[in-house]
Amino acid sequence: MSYQIGKVADLAGVTVRTLYHYDEIGLLSPSERTSTGYRRYDEADLERLQQIRYYRELGFSLEEIAEILDEPGADAAAHLRRQHELLSERKARLEKMINAVEFAMEAQKVGIKLTPQERFEVFGDFDPDQYDAEAQERWGGTDAYKESARRTSQYTKEDWQKMKAENEEWGRRIVAIMDAGLASDSPEAMELAEEHRQSISRWFYECSYEIQTGLAEMYLADERFMATYEAIKPGLTVFLHDAIMANAVARS
Amino acid sequence: MSYQIGKVADLAGVTVRTLYHYDEIGLLSPSERTSTGYRRYDEADLERLQQIRYYRELGFSLEEIAEILDEPGADAAAHLRRQHELLSERKARLEKMINAVEFAMEAQKVGIKLTPQERFEVFGDFDPDQYDAEAQERWGGTDAYKESARRTSQYTKEDWQKMKAENEEWGRRIVAIMDAGLASDSPEAMELAEEHRQSISRWFYECSYEIQTGLAEMYLADERFMATYEAIKPGLTVFLHDAIMANAVARS
DNA sequence: GCTTGACTCTGACGTAACGGGAGACTGGAG
């Protein structure tokens, strides 16, 4: 069983021109020709094309691919293993980039400027080991921001003003609680943590306790998020963080 | 605060030539020049470069990026949302490719040939909705195949022969159990399911009950995997599948 | 004030991986 060039192109999702090119440079020369010069690709050719496509997807140049595939002692299984590893690395890199975008969105929402390093560190050389895939999960997958985008795009100026007013009111109340000397795990503080969560749920996206605790950690970990809360009242960031944690534990 | 071209190049992980190029085609022209003609990039330029890098990573051409970025009414937040969505799609696609590679590895291990469609379907147009991210989890993340690769690379010819002998012995025993008319959830059948799991753990990778049940489903879902077991004895695939399920339930 | 080495400037040509024709031949359906 063998296929002619157009069929192969369709199957593999490439153009015939690409296959001509691969033949020209000797990367993939069909193992047979008909008497009239038509190219015929067999199973082995398809397998090679499959490997080529994976390595291309991974960003290798055709020259590099030719070297890799013609390496003696590297069989199909070895290539699959290698591709699996490289794809996994790419995935980790992508997750890192998604997190970076989420971070940038959150920063922008609060009106914080990114440092030049932060803008680009995700594009730098990547060490897969240092990356914690779980961080990704904190956001509850990928829907939160989609939902947020869908909702906020509809908001009018009055909506934003109303939101701002609500937030300020909330700020006054939590400051009052702190001033009253109440603990961060007092019912009053926890109630305000709960309101913080519900406010996000109402205005932006369904905010689970898990997501909220993720936010609380981020407020603490990043001095600029911290600054926005500290500006309202010194100590508020830690207080809010603890209240969120206490509330999350109590409610679940 | 503004930066000169080399600093920007370092920060963003591109070459100065790339920045010259972006300037030439009007994609990113620094907002200022010194009196001696040196380019000076400010914060806004960096933000634009950040967007450019994300869109490039996503495979857009420079011309497309110019259009997107100069679209009126698209602010930074809109770009971040768009990038987030596109990155998520890419991630789903990558996961699909990883699964396809794993499938190919499993197929190869058992000596099954892939159909041309299977070789390339993962490269086709991708509908993100149809993809089930959980399938990915069945393999217990990404370590199983790494481990398998690490171990099998050390194996000698005798190891492989020993493994083969073990497998054949296991095959004879499970056939005997079927012939004896025992049920798939009989202790004897479950014991052999357990041996199946331990054999994989010993020879390839730490095989959890979760992974094993994933394998059992794959044996049933794919007629060619099925064929390898049916060749030993008709009905074996279903029998083994049920035994694995019963054993997994019983042990956890 | 002068040198020096790292950095920057503007051309201009080179390259990888195809895209998109032109013009001629092939091959199966009617």
Place this chain on the structure above:
DNA sequence: CTCCAGTCTCCCGTTACGTCAGAGTCAAGC
């Protein structure tokens, strides 16, 4: 026998830079 889609080889075009070349710039050190 005729068509029309598919295939062949040749060849020039394009994108996103890489790679010099030759000249000017800048901060540091003597």
